[in-house]
Amino acid sequence: MTPRPELQDLRQRLRDIYAAMATFGSARLAAKPPILDLSMDLSGDASEEFHSHQDAVQGLRALRDAVRQDLDVLEKFLNDPACKTAPPLSTNAPYLISVWNEVLHARPPIVTIWRTFLEGDQQSHVPRRGSRKPPGVKVDVVAEGDPVPSTKNSRLLAEFREIDSYQTESEDSEDEGEVGRPSLAQKEFDNSILRIGRSLLDAAHRNPLAGTNTVPSITLRLTRLDPSPSDPREHDPRIAHTLDLLRGMGIDVELGERDPVQLPRVVAPPIRHLEPTIRLNLDLSILIALVSDLTHSSLPTSAVEADARYVPSVQYREWKRKRLEATNGPDEEIDEGRLGENGLGKHSRALANQALQEMNRGLLHELRDRLAAVASPGLANVEFWTTPEARDRCLRIVLSKIGGRNEKRRAAALFSGEDTPLSEAEEQYWAGSRYPRVFLPLIPIRVFDSSVPGAAIKPPARSDDDRALSPFFEVLARTCRDILAQETIPDPRTLSNPRSSRTPPAAGEFGEGTSTPDEDETAESEIERAAVTKANPRLTAHTVQSMLWGAARGWTTLTANKSSVKAILRDIRAGEGGGGYGWDREVHDASRTDGEGGAAVEKAAMWVVDPRSLAEGMRSDYVE
Template identity: 40%
Template sequence: MTDTQRQNGLLSLRNQLSEALDSLPLVLLKVPKPPILNLFSPSDDLGEDDNINSVPGLRAFEANLEKEIDALDKYLEKGSATSNVSSNAPYFLSVWNEIQAAASLVSVGQTFPTPKSPPQNNLEKTRHKRKEDTVPVKVDIVSDEGTTWIRVNTIKNSRLRAEFNEIDAYTDSEDEDGDEDDHVPATERPNWRNNSVIRMAASLLAAAQAHPIPGTTRPPVVYLRLTRLRPEPTEPRIAQTIQEVERMGIRLWTGERESIASALNLQEPTSLLQAEPVPTIHINLDLSLLVAIVSDITHAPTPSTPEEAKERYKPLVRRPWKNKSEAPADLNGGAETPPEQNGISIHSRALCNQAEQERQHGLFDEIRRRFQNHYPSSVPIFYSSAEARDRLARIMTKIAGPNERRRAEALFSTDSDAEQRFWQGSRFPSGYVQGLIPIRVHVETDSEILQGPPLSPFLAQLETTCKYILNGIQESASSAEAATDPANLPIKVVAQRVKKQSSTAPSPALTLHTVRSLLLGAQKGMTTLTANRASVKALVREMKQIRFRNVHLAAEGEVGSLEAELETLAVSNEGVREPPVAALWVVEPRSLAENMRSDVDVNSPEAEQALDAAEADADALLDEDGR
C-alpha cells in the first residue's frame, strides 16, 4: 500500500469518527427515559441527566473518539515521513454502528465482575497470574433494558493464525524437550480451542450467568460481532473456532454491520422523541399526595400575584406573653418579637412558593385534565395504604387547620355526605375530580383491581430496589441498636445503622413510608402519584446503582415476558414510540398551610401548634408533610 493510499484510508477513518462524534447527541434521543410523569418541572429530569452522562460509558466513548481524531490529525499533518500510526478507529466505528442499531441503549463499555475460573493448563497458568477472585469482563453494548449484551472484536485472521502457531510451538516443544515423566497431561495440553476468541466467548457467557437480567433469573442474550475474521481454506481452525463459539450459545455475527452512520442525521430529531407516559386508571397515592389533597393551598382561592402569595404566608410572629399585663413596660402596647431566619420564615417561604405553583398549575386541574385526555369515558380509582392513611390522621392532629382536618376525615369515608364534606369551602365544585372520594385502602387480595399485563422492566427494577432498601432496614432493626421501631426513626438514623452493616445505605432523602408506598404501587402494577420529589430522585439513583452493581434479589418467579414489554420501547417503522405506562407521577408538594396564613389569630391554639412545629425544625415539618 502506498503512502497516498494509506493516508486516504486514514482520512476516511478520521471523517467517519468525526461524523460519529457529531451524531452522539442524537443517540440520546433514542435512550428510553424512565416512565415518570414529571409535572411542572420539565427542566428537572427525575430519571437521568439530560446529557451524555445519561448513558454510563458514553462520555468515555466520546473521549475515545476525540482522542482518535486528534491522533489521526497529527499523523495526517506530518505525512508519510512519520512512523506508522496504530489506530483503534475500526473498533470504535464498529461499536458506534452497534450503538446506533440498539433500540434502547443502557450502557457502553461496561465491565462485569465475574468469578474467576481455575486455569485449565500450564499455558493459562503462565498467562493469567491473577490473585483476584473475580475478573472484569467487558461488554461493549448493553441494550434492550439489559436483556442484550454485544461485544465487538476486531481480531484478524493473521492474529488468530499467530495464536495457533504459538500453541503448536508450545506443544511441539514439550514433546521434543521434556522427559516423558515431566509431560503435561493430555487433558491440560493447550490446543486450538484455547485461542482468545473462544476464551472471550466463555468469559462472556460466565458473566451473563453471574449477572441475570434485572428483575429475573435469566441471563442476558450475548452477541459477538467478529468484524474481520473470515474462514480460510489454509487454516480450517478459524472456521472451527467460529462454529465452536456458536455451539457455546453465543449469537455470532461475522463481518462489519452495514454502516448506518448517516441514518440518525437523516431523521428529523422530533421523530426520535419518546411519547409521554400514560398513567394507569388505578392510581396509588402516597402520604405526600394525601397531604396535598387536603391542603388549604390546593383548595383556597389562588393568589393573583406572587406578592399576594407572600402577603398571605408572611411569617407569623409569636408574642412572648399571653396578655398585655405581662409585657415589659417599654413594650406594652403589643410589640412583637421580630422574626428571625428560623423555621418560621423558612416554612413561610416554602408555602409562598407552593401557593405560586398552585396559581400556575393547579393540582386538581392537572389530575382532571390527564384522565379526561386518556380515559374520557372511564372514572379513575384511587388507592392508598393503611399506613399512609394512619400517618395522615396523626399529622392532622398536630398541625392541620379545621378545614384540612374535615377533608382528611372525609377522604376515606364511605358516608353518603363524604364527598360534599370534602369539597365544602373549596374553590372547586363537588366531584371536580371524579372517583377521588372515597380513596380505597389497599388489601392483599383486592379483587377489584383488574389483572393487568406483566410488570414492566422499570416496575420490576423499582420493586427490586424498594425490597433491597427495606431488607437493609429490617436487618438493622434486628440488631441490638435498633430497639426503636425503624418506621418511626429519622431516615438519617436508619441510614447510619444500615451503613454499619453494609457498604451501601439508603439516601437520606428517602422516607421509609414513601419507599413502602412505591413498592406497593410497583407490585400492583399501578401508577404511584407522589409529591415527594426528593425521595423519587433518590430512589431512581438507587435503582441505577443497584442495577450497575448487579444486586439481584431472589425472585419468586419470572417477571412476565420482558421481550413483549420491550416492544413498547422500540422505535416502530414509522419512527414513533408507543407511550409507555407511567410507573411514577410526580407533582410539586402542597403543605398543610391553613394555620400558617397571615390572617389567622397568632395566639390561637392552632397557630401555636404550627409555630412550635415550624420553629423546632422546618425541614422536619416539610418532611412530615410528605415532601
C-alpha cells in the same frame, strides 16, 4: 490523488459517528422510566419527563471521547502535507467503528458500553478515565447480545508462531536429553480467543438476566478474522478449529464487518407523551396536598403578598414557644434561633415558595386537565385510591395540632366513611375552597384492603382503558416487594432522640425538603416517625407500599415525594443489573403513536408534582 485514501475513509466515518452520537436518541439507548414529572426545576420550568443523571447509558461518553481522540489524531496527521511519506499511522478507528456498529444493531435497552466483568465475585466495572484496569473480561456492548473486541488473522498467526516456538524448544530439549527441564509448550490446544470465550461464559453464568436465572447469550463478533483468507500466507487450520471450539462452547460467533448498507439509520426518537391511568393511586404526600390550605385558599397576587401571608401570627409563635419549653424540660433554655430566621423564618419562606408554585399552576387544575384527556365526560369513571397506612398517617398528622381548622375538616371529609352521606362529605370538603364543588370527584377516596397486595396480584398487561402497559410496572412491583421482604426499622432520627421514642414527622415524609413543619414541632398527640426500610433508609415503608399497590394494579401513582422516586429508581438499577432499568427485554406495545411523526403515548407508572404542605396554622391571619 488524495493522500492515504484508507485513512481519509476512516476519518470521514469517525466524523459521521461522532455527529450521530450527539443526536442519537436516548430512548434508543436505554428505556426511560414512564414517570410524568410536573414538578418545577430550579429555573421555574416544568418538564414532562423525569430527568436523572442515571438515564444515560454507562460507557457512552467514554466511547464518544475515544472517537473524538482518534479523530483528532487522524485530522492532525492528514492535515500535515508530509503525511504522504510519513510512516503508517496506528489508529483504533476500525475497532471504534465496529463497536458503534454493534451499538446501532443492539436491541434496546442497551445496558452498558465497555463493561468489564471482573473475575471471581468482584462487581462488574465500567472503566473510568485514569483508573487502573482490574482483571476480567471486557464486553463492548451489554444488551441483547454481547459483542467483544475483534482480532485479525495476522495477530492470531503471530500467537500461533509463538506457541510453535515453545513447542520447538521443548522438542530440542528432549533431543538433548534435558527431560526434566520446565517447558512453555502447550499440553492442550489453547489461544487468547478461546480464553476470552471461557471468560465470557464465566461472566454470563455469574450475571443472569435481571429477575431470572436465565444465563445471557453471548455473541462474539470477530470483524477481522477469516478462516479462509485470500492470502495463503495468512491461512492456518487452527483458526477454523478455534472457531469450532467457540461454537462448541455455545457462543454465537459472527465474522466480518457489518454491511454499511444494513446499518440502522440514526433518527431522533419520537416525542413521548405520558398520560395517567383513570384510576389514581395516592401516596401520603398527595393526601396532605389535597387538604392543604395552599391548594384551596385564594391565591396571593404577588410574591410580596405570598411572603406576607406566611409570617407566623403571635398566637402561633406563642404556641411554638410553649412546645419548645415542654420538649426541652424545665432546666433547659430555649434555642431562640428556632423562633427566628433559621427556624420559623425558613419554614415561612418554604410555604411562600409553594404558594408561588400554586399561582403558576394549581394542583387541582393540573389533575383535572390531565384526567379529562383520558376519562369519560365529567370524569365519571375516575377513581382515587390509597393505602390504609397512608390514610391513617394523614389523619394523625392533620387532626393533630399541625393541621389548621379547615385542613382538619377537609381531611375528615376525605375519609368520612359510609355513615356520612356523599353530598354532606363533598360539602364539608369543598367549603371555603376557591374551587367549585366537585371540581374533582375526590370523594370517596377508596382504601385498599391491605397494606400490600397479595403475591397473586400481578401488574396487568393493559390498562383499564385497554392501553398496553410498560414492563416498568412489573419491574417496579418486583423491586418494591424485594425491599419490603426485608425488615423495616425505626427511623434513625427516632433512635437518636434520647427524650422520647416519639418525634414529629420528618420533612421528607410529606414531600420535599422543607415542605412540612420542622422536626421539633410536635403535636398534642405526638406523631411517631414512619418506619423506614432496612434495604434503603431513605424510603419509608408506607411510601414503598404505595408504590407497590400502584404498580401491581397497573395504575399511576401520584406523589409529591420526588426524593423517594429517585431512591426507588436507584434500587431498580441496582437490582436489575446496575446499568439500565432492566425492562423492555421483550417486544412490547407500551406506547402508541398518534399519526405519522406524532408523539408516542404511554401510561405513566408514577406522576410527580410539587408538594403542598399543611400551611393554615402558619398564616399571619390565622386564629384558632
